[in-house]
Structure formats: structure tokens, C-alpha cells
Amino acid sequence: xxxxxxxxxxxxxxxxxxxxxxxxxxxxxxxxxxxxxxxxxxxxxxxxxxxxxxxxxxxxxxxxxxxxxxxxxxxxxxxxxxxxxxxxxxxxxxxxxxxxxxxxxxxxxxxxxxxxxxxxxxxxxxxxxxxxxxxxxxxxxxxxxxxxxxxxxxxxxxxxxxxxxxxxxxxxxxxxxxxxxxxxxxxxxxxxxxxxxxxxxxxxxxxxxxxxxxxxxxxxxxxxxxxxxxxxxxxxxxxxxxxxxxxxxxxxxxxxxxxxxxxxxxxxxxxxxxxxxxxxxxxxxxxxxxxxxxxxxxxxxxxxxxxxxx
Numbered sequence: 001x002x003x004x005x006x007x008x009x010x011x012x013x014x015x016x017x018x019x020x021x022x023x024x025x026x027x028x029x030x031x032x033x034x035x036x037x038x039x040x041x042x043x044x045x046x047x048x049x050x051x052x053x054x055x056x057x058x059x060x061x062x063x064x065x066x067x068x069x070x071x072x073x074x075x076x077x078x079x080x081x082x083x084x085x086x087x088x089x090x091x092x093x094x095x096x097x098x099x100x101x102x103x104x105x106x107x108x109x110x111x112x113x114x115x116x117x118x119x120x121x122x123x124x125x126x127x128x129x130x131x132x133x134x135x136x137x138x139x140x141x142x143x144x145x146x147x148x149x150x151x152x153x154x155x156x157x158x159x160x161x162x163x164x165x166x167x168x169x170x171x172x173x174x175x176x177x178x179x180x181x182x183x184x185x186x187x188x189x190x191x192x193x194x195x196x197x198x199x200x201x202x203x204x205x206x207x208x209x210x211x212x213x214x215x216x217x218x219x220x221x222x223x224x225x226x227x228x229x230x231x232x233x234x235x236x237x238x239x240x241x242x243x244x245x246x247x248x249x250x251x252x253x254x255x256x257x258x259x260x261x262x263x264x265x266x267x268x269x270x271x272x273x274x275x276x277x278x279x280x281x282x283x284x285x286x287x288x289x290x291x292x293x294x295x296x297x298x299x300x301x302x303x304x305x306x307x308x309x310x
């Protein structure tokens with residue numbers, strides 16, 4: 001049994017994957033360009049990958065291939081029809097990152113909501129040491145207690161965020177992008193109502209035809225000028241040009257993003273030219289990547305292979 005990891009570095013180099021050696025012969029590649037994949041998988045029984053595209057053009061040589069394991073929840077990079085025609089099974093992993101993505105959601109919020117970079121610079125620059133007051137009021141901030149938190153996508157992560165937001169005293173409401181997720185605990189509203197009435201909006205939805213470009217100029221124009229937008233779903237859910245215009249013009253107060261339309265960020269990204277960069281906080285798609293979450297992820301993949309081998 002030969003197991004080929006196509007993009008090992010995308011899950012970090014700090015994890016112990018020695019357990020996979022007991023499952024068969026293991027070959028690991030840091031990254032794999034699509035042009036390199038056919039040669040690398042030609043004698044593979046199992047492929048483990050994160051972002052590499054899996055379709056006829058990349059795995060046509062893999063005559064022995066029986067299983068494809070994705071080290072993620074999203075499977076947009078799999079041609080499932082092609083896999084089905086060839087009788088190749090696939091697995092993904094859901095739920096491994098719920099706690100860490102929820103945690104990062106609040107990290108993004110508080111960084112923006114309490115103007116933490118400003119106050120950090122104020123102290124470290126030495127200005128506080130020379131001030132007359134024991135406190136400093138230059139950047140006002142508010143409690144989130146009593147605020148309305150709107151969630152787009154009430155799946156496992158959205159639900160966990162709702163629980164935590166409630167513990168902070170927020171009034172939680174949500175919009176189901178699929179129209180299929182309903183919850184008796186939280187208030188379900190339509191999209192326009194969520195935009196107009198929420199003080200904080202966080203996105204935890206998948207990317208599909210219902211969500212692509214969902215947050216565009218029309219949507220941003222409906223939001224409160226004091227609102228904070230958080231995207232922890234997928235980058236293309238938000239129109240980045242429209243968001244930058246809204247941030248610079250003050251249509252919304254701020255945005256925290258862990259995902260972008262192109263990753264890594266493209267050199268001509270509109271965020272690089274923002275007139276008010278302090279109104280946005282961008283992290284490089286790390287919300288899922290706590291040590292604990294990545295360990296869970298790879299342990300689940302290992303168990304999936306063991307179960308498949310039985």
C-alpha cells in the first residue's frame with residue numbers, strides 16, 4: 001500500500017506523522033504543481049492532499065488509486081464526477097477546527113473593536129510614559145454586551161460562535177445561505193434584515209453559487225456605519241473592491257478577514273492601497289491552524305485510512 005502526500009507543508013512541519021508509516025509505504029512532497037502530480041501518483045494507492053487539484057488531468061496515470069483524502073473540510077478541488085466514474089473513494093474532514101475558528105473569530109473582533117493596535121503602539125512608543133493621565137481616551141470603544149451579532153451560515157462553526165457571542169451578552173441572529181439550516185435557539189432573519197440590524201456580522205458559510213459575491217456594494221450599503229464585518233468562510237464571498245471602498249468611505253467601521261479571494265494575497269490586492277488600513281485586520285488563513293486542530297485533522301485522516309483498509 002503506497003500513500004502519497006502531495007502538499008505536506010500545507011499542514012505545517014511541526015506535526016508528527018510517523019503513525020502513517022504503519023499504514024504502508026509513505027512518500028511526502030512539500031508541494032506539487034499540477035504538472036508534477038501525474039508522475040508522483042502513478043503507483044499510489046492512496047493520495048493525501050490539501051489544495052492540490054485532483055481531476056483527470058492530474059491523476060490519469062494513477063491506475064492503482066483507490067482513495068483520496070483531503071486534509072480539509074472543503075472539497076472544491078476534487079472532480080467528484082471523475083472520481084466516481086473511476087470508482088475512487090474520497091474523504092474529507094469536518095468539525096476538526098470548530099473551536100479554533102470560533103476562537104479566531106473573536107480575536108479578529110477584539111483587535112478591531114477595542115482599537116488594540118493603536119493602544120499597543122501608544123504604550124510601546126513611550127507616549128504613555130510621558131502622559132499626565134492614567135488612562136487614554138483617544139480611541140473610544142464599546143461593550144459587545146447588548147449588541148446584535150448576525151451570523152451568515154449557522155453550521156458547526158457558526159453555531160459555536162453564536163454560543164460564545166451569547167455568553168458575552170450579544171443578541172444573536174442568523175441567515176441561512178442554503179435555506180436548510182434552522183435553529184430554534186437563535187432568531188432566523190432574511191439577508192436584508194441581518195445586514196441592516198447587526199452590529200457585528202461574521203461569515204461562516206461555504207463558497208458556492210449562493211454565497212459567491214454575497215457581500216457586495218449593495219449589501220455593504222445596507223449595513224450600519226458602526227458595523228464590523230468578519231469573514232472566516234471563503235474569500236470570494238466578499239467582493240474585496242467593494243469592501244475597500246466601504247472601509248475608506250466609512251460606510252462600515254471595520255473588517256476582519258482570515259480568507260481572501262486569492263491566497264496568498266495578490267500583489268495588486270485592493271487592501272494594499274487602502275487609505276485607512278487601520279480599519280481592516282487580515283490574517284493569512286490561519287483560523288483553522290492551531291496545533292490542536294491540525295493534530296486532530298491528521299489523526300482523523302489516519303483513522304479514515306485505517307477504517308478504509310479493513
